[in-house]
Amino acid sequence: MAKLIDGKQISADIRAELHEQIKQWMAKGNRAPQLTAILIGDDPASKTYVAVKMKAAAEVGIVSKTERFEADITEEKLLARIEALNQDDSVDGILVMLPVPGHINERKVCNSVSCDKDVDGLNERNAGRLYMGTDTLIPCTALAVQELIKRSQIETIGKNVVVVGCSKHAGLPIAMLLHAEGANDMCATVTICHKFTPPEELARFCRSADIIVTATGVPGLIRGDMIKEGAAVIDVGITRVADPATGKAKLVGDVDFEDARKVAGHITPVPGGVGPMTVAMLMKNTFIVAKNQAIKRAQN
Amino acid sequence: MAKLIDGKQISADIRAELHEQIKQWMAKGNRAPQLTAILIGDDPASKTYVAVKMKAAAEVGIVSKTERFEADITEEKLLARIEALNQDDSVDGILVMLPVPGHINERKVCNSVSCDKDVDGLNERNAGRLYMGTDTLIPCTALAVQELIKRSQIETIGKNVVVVGCSKHAGLPIAMLLHAEGANDMCATVTICHKFTPPEELARFCRSADIIVTATGVPGLIRGDMIKEGAAVIDVGITRVADPATGKAKLVGDVDFEDARKVAGHITPVPGGVGPMTVAMLMKNTFIVAKNQAIKRAQN
Numbered sequence: 001m002a003k004l005i006d007g008k009q010i011s012a013d014i015r016a017e018l019h020e021q022i023k024q025w026m027a028k029g030n031r032a033p034q035l036t037a038i039l040i041g042d043d044p045a046s047k048t049y050v051a052v053k054m055k056a057a058a059e060v061g062i063v064s065k066t067e068r069f070e071a072d073i074t075e076e077k078l079l080a081r082i083e084a085l086n087q088d089d090s091v092d093g094i095l096v097m098l099p100v101p102g103h104i105n106e107r108k109v110c111n112s113v114s115c116d117k118d119v120d121g122l123n124e125r126n127a128g129r130l131y132m133g134t135d136t137l138i139p140c141t142a143l144a145v146q147e148l149i150k151r152s153q154i155e156t157i158g159k160n161v162v163v164v165g166c167s168k169h170a171g172l173p174i175a176m177l178l179h180a181e182g183a184n185d186m187c188a189t190v191t192i193c194h195k196f197t198p199p200e201e202l203a204r205f206c207r208s209a210d211i212i213v214t215a216t217g218v219p220g221l222i223r224g225d226m227i228k229e230g231a232a233v234i235d236v237g238i239t240r241v242a243d244p245a246t247g248k249a250k251l252v253g254d255v256d257f258e259d260a261r262k263v264a265g266h267i268t269p270v271p272g273g274v275g276p277m278t279v280a281m282l283m284k285n286t287f288i289v290a291k292n293q294a295i296k297r298a299q300n
Numbered sequence: 301m302a303k304l305i306d307g308k309q310i311s312a313d314i315r316a317e318l319h320e321q322i323k324q325w326m327a328k329g330n331r332a333p334q335l336t337a338i339l340i341g342d343d344p345a346s347k348t349y350v351a352v353k354m355k356a357a358a359e360v361g362i363v364s365k366t367e368r369f370e371a372d373i374t375e376e377k378l379l380a381r382i383e384a385l386n387q388d389d390s391v392d393g394i395l396v397m398l399p400v401p402g403h404i405n406e407r408k409v410c411n412s413v414s415c416d417k418d419v420d421g422l423n424e425r426n427a428g429r430l431y432m433g434t435d436t437l438i439p440c441t442a443l444a445v446q447e448l449i450k451r452s453q454i455e456t457i458g459k460n461v462v463v464v465g466c467s468k469h470a471g472l473p474i475a476m477l478l479h480a481e482g483a484n485d486m487c488a489t490v491t492i493c494h495k496f497t498p499p500e501e502l503a504r505f506c507r508s509a510d511i512i513v514t515a516t517g518v519p520g521l522i523r524g525d526m527i528k529e530g531a532a533v534i535d536v537g538i539t540r541v542a543d544p545a546t547g548k549a550k551l552v553g554d555v556d557f558e559d560a561r562k563v564a565g566h567i568t569p570v571p572g573g574v575g576p577m578t579v580a581m582l583m584k585n586t587f588i589v590a591k592n593q594a595i596k597r598a599q600n
Contacts, residue, residue, distance in 0.1 A: 107434065128428025131476075132468055134407065158496040166479060168432055176431075179466060179492045189501060191491040192479045196458040201489060208504075 002264035005152050005234070007144075011276035014147070015060050018283055022061040025291070033290030035064040035093040035119065035282075036085055040078070040104075041071030046097040053095070056279045062286050075104045079112050086114040092293050093119035093286035098169075116292060119285040122169060130176050133185070137285055142173035144277035145213055145234050146186065152266055154232045156186035159210040164202065164222070164254065166194045170215040170236050178213070202226070214254040224259030232266040236274045302564035305452050305534070307444075311576035314447070315360050318583055322361040325591070333590030335364040335393040335419065335582075336385055340378070340404075341371030346397040353395070356579045362586050375404045379412050386414040392593050393419035393586035398469075416592060419585040422469060430476050433485070437585055442473035444577035445513055445534050446486065452566055454532045456486035459510040464502065464522070464554065466494045470515040470536050478513070502526070514554040524559030532566040536574045 026032060035057050037050050050066055057064035069078065078100075085091045094117045100106050110122040118126050121139040129136035149156060161178050165171035171192070179190040191205050195216075206212050206226040214222050215236035227233060237254030253270030261267050268274055326332060335357050337350050350366055357364035369378065378400075385391045394417045400406050410422040418426050421439040429436035449456060461478050465471035471492070479490040491505050495516075506512050506526040514522050515536035527533060537554030553570030561567050568574055 107432065124428035124432050124434065125425045126428070127431045128424035128426070131427045131431050131472065132407065132424050134424065158498050158501075160501065172431065175492075179494065181494075181496070187494075187496040189491065189493050189497040189505070191489065191505075192475075193489050194479070194481075194487075196481070196487040197489040198458050201458075201460065204508075205489070205491075 002233070002261040002267040003152075004261075005148055005232075005266050005268045005273060007148060007268055007273040007275065007277045010148060010151050011280040013151075014277075014280040015056060015283060018280075018287060019060045022287060025287075026061070030290075030294055033062045033092050033287050034090060035062050035095065035286045036091050037064065037066045037095045037097060038069065038078075038082070039066055039097045040069045040073060040100055043097075043099075050097055053279055053282060056283055057286070060283050060287075062283060062290075071101050073101075073104075075108070078104060078109060082109070082112045086112075086117060089293070089297060091117065092290040093117055093282075095119055095282070116296070117289055119282055119289060120169070121173065121285070127168070127173075130173060133180055133182060137288065138177065139169050139173045140278045140281040140285060141170045141215070141236060141274065142177050143281040143284070144274050145174050145236065146177050146184075147281065148234060148268065148274065148277055149186070149211065149232070152232070154211065154266060156188045156211065159188045160208055161186075161188040161190045161211045161213065162193055162205045162209040163190060163213045163215070164193045164206075165215040165217075165236075166192050167215065171213075174213055174215065174236075178211075216254050218254055219252045220254075220256050222255040222260065224256060224263050227260055227263045229263055230265035231263075233260055233264045233268065234274065235268050235270050238270055238275060302533070302561040302567040303452075304561075305448055305532075305566050305568045305573060307448060307568055307573040307575065307577045310448060310451050311580040313451075314577075314580040315356060315583060318580075318587060319360045322587060325587075326361070330590075330594055333362045333392050333587050334390060335362050335395060335586045336391050337364065337366045337395045337397060338369065338378075338382070339366055339397045340369045340373060340400055343397075343399070350397055353579055353582060356583055357586070360583050360587075362583060362590075371401050373401075373404075375408070378404060378409060382409070382412045386412075386417060389593075389597060391417065392590040393417055393582075395419055395582070416596070417589055419582055419589060420469070421473065421585070427468070427473075430473060433480055433482060437588065438477065439469050439473045440578045440581040440585060441470045441515070441536060441574065442477050443581040443584070444574050445474050445536065446477050446484075447581065448534060448568065448574065448577055449486070449511065449532065452532070454511065454566060456488045456511065459488045460508055461486075461488040461490045461511045461513065462493055462505045462509040463490060463513045463515070464493045464506075465515040465517075465536075466492050467515065471513075474513050474515065474536075478511075516554050518554055519552045520554075520556050522555040522560065524556060524563050527560055527563045529563055530565035531563075533560055533564045533568065534574065535568050535570050538570055538575060 054064045121137045163175045178186045178188045203226045211232045213234045235253035235255045243250045354364045421437045463475045478486045478488045503526045511532045513534045535553035535555045543550045
């Protein structure tokens with residue numbers, strides 16, 4: 001039976017560590033780190049996510065603020081507001097809740113967030129730095145996966161990793177972190193599978209993987225018979241489905257959990273795996289930004 | 301016996317096409333595309349490469365210039381010169397010959413080349429755009445591999461590709477292009493192997509690959525028995541070794557060519573495969589820059 005990777009507990013540990021670090025940092029005379037979220041329209045999922053993030057921020061000692069805009073805000077106005085936040089010394093991290101309404105160019109918005117304050121790591125220049133192996137702000141989901149692997153003491157050097165899904169905010173940055181060399185990188189052989197990978201090939205790649213990271217949003221995609229005995233399974237997927245027994249909505253990942261846990265060595269549950277860790281890594285990124293901004297202010 | 305992918309011939313075809321396109325474009329009243337190379341010190345390999353590139357430029361109708369600097373030029377002076385070229389409307393493509401001397405920060409130099417004139421695709425922002433799937437200037441080696449695959453009508457959608465080596469100018473951009481979705485991308489399942497991949501795993505991945513792209517500079521790394529019958533083998537490696545028969549220097553790739561050609565379906569020779577194609581793609585990138593810059597000038 002697989003060892004459960006308890007994302008809730010690990011995330012609580014990280015937030016407790018951060019809380020302590022922030023307290024010590026503030027005791028030296030620094031102001032509290034600050035995080036501003038931008039929420040456009042009233043997508044219920046975005047509202048829930050932002051509330052969860054703001055709560056976590058308060059817990060670790062990060063001052064946060066959510067700026068709400070109507071769904072019909074113009075791109076121009078939104079970009080102007082982001083630029084004002086970029087220039088505002090009282091703001092550290094800036095987080096634009098995605099997706100933005102269809103009339104707004106999402107890529108333009110992500111690129112408008114100053115690289116220095118881009119806690120989501122979605123500015124194209126930060127993506128390029130991740131790709132180049134330069135120290136930078138990295139998407140929280142990728143950091144979450146990396147941290148879960150590290151804290152579970154799962155070996156990665158020269159191991160086979162399959163990343164299923166190649167989105168720019170999850171699969172691809174995960175593939176970047178896990179294949180790369182260096183102190184914080186993982187040196188694994190990485191296979192990037194996606195919707196064009198034939199099912200039988202996906203199964204074959206998964207069966208020879210030491211670590212499977214799946215980020216597709218396709219429930220039940222990864223079955224128990226696709227997992228090598230003892231492999232680690234990290235499930236980034238999170239989809240709302242109706243429970244066949246009760247008819248109530250519930251959250252599931254990409255992995256057939258009950259089946260997979262019989263074979264895997266380590267497994268993350270959904271919910272309670274990668275999700276809470278992503279929030280913890282957002283707090284970590286915000287504190288990194290706060291420290292860098294404080295140094296910048298002091299040097300000016 | 302494998303079909304030879306004749307990079308020399310395909311590159312000549314592309315250069316002939318480009319020559320025609322540039323002629324037509326100039327007939328509309330545009331000035332000739334321009335390419336400026338920066339050569340620091342006197343590395344003999346860089347000198348040879350730059351000469352080959354300048355010759356190809358002349359052939360297709362690109363005006364080129366090589367600016368030479370002493371090996372002890374300061375980083376500050378070099379960056380100032382690049383900035384002047386960025387601002388110079390008579391300059392289209394800018395190409396800094398790498399490696400630069402050790403006292404100069406190579407990443408800083410690559411990032412200093414305007415994204416719009418970065419014909420080598422090595423500015424971190426252009427790397428980020430490649431990663432994000434945004435239209436941008438892409439490293440010539442990656443374009444060369446993509447074009448060889450396309451012109452040889454080798455299928456890629458849902459096929460298994462192994463990329464051996466993950467350098468920022470070859471392996472990694474190749475992996476980006478080959479896995480991605482879209483009109484010019486290849487939709488393949490991509491496995492990134494590198495020096496941490498155990499030899500037996502490298503062999504196993506290669507044996508199930510429909511396409512092997514190797515870019516390591518390790519002669520003989522890819523043996524015939526690692527290749528699936530009928531697979532395509534693209535050899536980006538190029539290393540100068542002593543010929544055991546004659547004692548003379550000769551160029552070899554990563555692939556044991558004589559062995560591999562008996563098994564592979566398609567194979568590139570070294571020299572005469574990827575090398576000449578890289579030069580052709582540099583010309584293509586320069587023409588793209590020239591056209592974009594002309595539009596920019598016209599709009600200002």
